[in-house]
Amino acid sequence: KAGVTQTPRYLIKTRGQQVTLSCSPISGHRSVSWYQQTPGQGLQFLFEYFSETQRNKGNFPGRFSGRQFSNSRSEMNVSTLELGDSALYLCASSSWGQGYFLGENIQYFGAGTRLSVL
Amino acid sequence: GNSVTQMEGPVTLSEEAFLTINCTYTATGYPSLFWYVQYPGEGLQLLLKATKADDKGSNKGFEATYRKETTSFHLEKGSVQVSDSAVYFCALSRVTSGSRLTFGEGTQLTVNP
Numbered sequence: 001k002a003g004v005t006q007t008p009r010y011l012i013k014t015r016g017q018q019v020t021l022s023c024s025p026i027s028g029h030r031s032v033s034w035y036q037q038t039p040g041q042g043l044q045f046l047f048e049y050f051s052e053t054q055r056n057k058g059n060f061p062g063r064f065s066g067r068q069f070s071n072s073r074s075e076m077n078v079s080t081l082e083l084g085d086s087a088l089y090l091c092a093s094s095s096w097g098q099g100y101f102l103g104e105n106i107q108y109f110g111a112g113t114r115l116s117v118l
Numbered sequence: 119g120n121s122v123t124q125m126e127g128p129v130t131l132s133e134e135a136f137l138t139i140n141c142t143y144t145a146t147g148y149p150s151l152f153w154y155v156q157y158p159g160e161g162l163q164l165l166l167k168a169t170k171a172d173d174k175g176s177n178k179g180f181e182a183t184y185r186k187e188t189t190s191f192h193l194e195k196g197s198v199q200v201s202d203s204a205v206y207f208c209a210l211s212r213v214t215s216g217s218r219l220t221f222g223e224g225t226q227l228t229v230n231p
Contacts, residue, residue: 055216
């Protein structure tokens with residue numbers, strides 16, 4: 001089975017621009033979560049999508065948004081970029097909550113997209 | 119709210135030394151607990167997990183026991199190798215938070231030959 005694929009791996013943007021990151025989950029997984037990783041704040045949860053619906057949301061400003069398509073692929077968008085948005089953005093997929101029983105919450109992570117805002 | 123606290127790093131050991139990375143958590147109820155590892159330039163990989171009190175998770179020589187009474191999930195390995203050099207994250211999840219993981223700060227481990 002192919003793992004979680006994130007594209008692109010690296011991005012350089014300037015302040016005020018917007019950016020879209022993409023995540024393809026493991027085949028069959030309907031849950032996709034996004035995390036921001038920075039040296040100062042560590043790993044912080046952005047949001048989770050399940051079957052095209054946002055199921056959970058972290059404490060990030062509205063500039064951060066996401067969506068999920070019918071094939072479970074997900075995108076996240078950051079508008080009006082700030083210097084502080086420079087980070088590694090990680091996507092994770094799981095099958096949690098898909099069955100009759102919730103199952104174990106095993107998250108599979110992609111390699112991430114490293115965003116640099118200049 | 120939920121939180122995870124890891125021992126401050128970085129940690130530097132010689133090959134074959136004993137490893138302990140402390141992790142304590144704050145959460146109501148009975149969260150699931152995890153250790154993830156991140157190698158340079160890569161995403162996170164699940165190392166081990168435990169879903170109820172007194173469960174022991176183990177993988178690749180690493181072990182951690184879910185201690186409800188001390189709200190801890192310390193990671194241990196009897197003999198580390200150079201290839202174990204990475205950043206280790208303790209994390210928890212709760213059913214009421216969906217699949218959301220709450221992570222600790224991470225501990226950088228360097229193992230010297």
